[in-house]
Amino acid sequence: MFLSTLNKIYKECKKPLVITLIGGEPSLWPDASYVLSQIKKIDNRSHVRIGSNGIRNYKWFNKHKDYLDGLLFSYHSSGKPVEKWVKNINNIEIPYAVSVMGDAKTWKEVTYNYNYVKENSTASGIQLKAVMPRGGSKNVTYTKQQKEIIKNSLCLLKDDIKNWPKFWGQLKYKNKYLDNFSNGHPGLNYSELLLNNKNNFKGWKCEAGINRFTFKSTGKIHGTSGCSIRNDIGNWHTGEIINFYKEPA
Incomplete structure (x- = not known):
C-alpha cells in the first residue's frame, strides 16, 4: 500500500518527489530493496535517499545505487569506533552526508569524531547535530561555546550535494518575532532554533x-x-x- 499511496500523492501534487526513508534502520527493512526499486517507476525525476546509522556493510548500499540519489548518515559516539565506521562508508559509491551526534556529556569524543570524519571520510558534507534531551530545548546543557561550534559546523566538502532538495531541512518562515534573531536570513536550521529556545514560536x-x-x-x-x-x-x-x-x- 505504501507505493500505491505514494502514487496517489504524486498524481495529486504533480511535482517531483523527494523521498527520505528513515526510522529504525531502513536498510534492514525486509522490503527495502523492493520499495527502492519501484519508487523511480512512479516518478523518474524523484530524489530518493536513506537516513542510516551506517551499520550496514557498504556493499548493500552499492547494490542499490541505481535507486538512490543520496545517503544521510548519523554517527553516534556510542557506536562502532569512528575509524572502523569511516573505513566502511568510504567504499560507498553514492554521495552521502554525515551528521555527528553532538552529545554534550561526551563532548571531547564528539569533537574528535567530527574532525576525524571531516578529514578522513569521502563524505560530501558534514555537520554536528544538537542532541536534545527528551526532545525539547528546556534541558539543553550546551555551553555558549559549544552552541557556537554546533551552529558553525555545517561544512560542504564536495559540489555533488549542493543541489540536493532541502539539504538538511532549512525551515522557511515568516514571523515578526524572529526578525531580531534571524537578522534577515530566509531560513533557519532546526537545531539552531532548539539551541536558542526559539522552537515554540507562532505565526509562521x-x-x-x-x-x-x-x-x-x-x-x-x-x-x-x-x-x-x-x-x-x-x-x-x-x-x-x-x-x-x-x-x-
Missing part, C-alpha cells in the same frame, strides 16, 4: 500537507514529522486519502 506559514508528507509506522499520514498539525491526511496501510490541502496552515 506551514506547508505541511501540501509539499510535505510523513508516513508513520502506524499507517497514519501526517503533514510533518515534528508536530501533529494536519495529521488527518490519510492512512497508507489502507491506501485511504482523506485530505489534500491547498493553503498553508
Whole structure:
C-alpha cells in the first residue's frame, strides 16, 4: 500500500518527489530493496535517499545505487569506533552526508569524531547535530561555546550535494518575532532554533500537507514529522486519502 499511496500523492501534487526513508534502520527493512526499486517507476525525476546509522556493510548500499540519489548518515559516539565506521562508508559509491551526534556529556569524543570524519571520510558534507534531551530545548546543557561550534559546523566538502532538495531541512518562515534573531536570513536550521529556545514560536506559514508528507509506522499520514498539525491526511496501510490541502496552515 505504501507505493500505491505514494502514487496517489504524486498524481495529486504533480511535482517531483523527494523521498527520505528513515526510522529504525531502513536498510534492514525486509522490503527495502523492493520499495527502492519501484519508487523511480512512479516518478523518474524523484530524489530518493536513506537516513542510516551506517551499520550496514557498504556493499548493500552499492547494490542499490541505481535507486538512490543520496545517503544521510548519523554517527553516534556510542557506536562502532569512528575509524572502523569511516573505513566502511568510504567504499560507498553514492554521495552521502554525515551528521555527528553532538552529545554534550561526551563532548571531547564528539569533537574528535567530527574532525576525524571531516578529514578522513569521502563524505560530501558534514555537520554536528544538537542532541536534545527528551526532545525539547528546556534541558539543553550546551555551553555558549559549544552552541557556537554546533551552529558553525555545517561544512560542504564536495559540489555533488549542493543541489540536493532541502539539504538538511532549512525551515522557511515568516514571523515578526524572529526578525531580531534571524537578522534577515530566509531560513533557519532546526537545531539552531532548539539551541536558542526559539522552537515554540507562532505565526509562521506551514506547508505541511501540501509539499510535505510523513508516513508513520502506524499507517497514519501526517503533514510533518515534528508536530501533529494536519495529521488527518490519510492512512497508507489502507491506501485511504482523506485530505489534500491547498493553503498553508
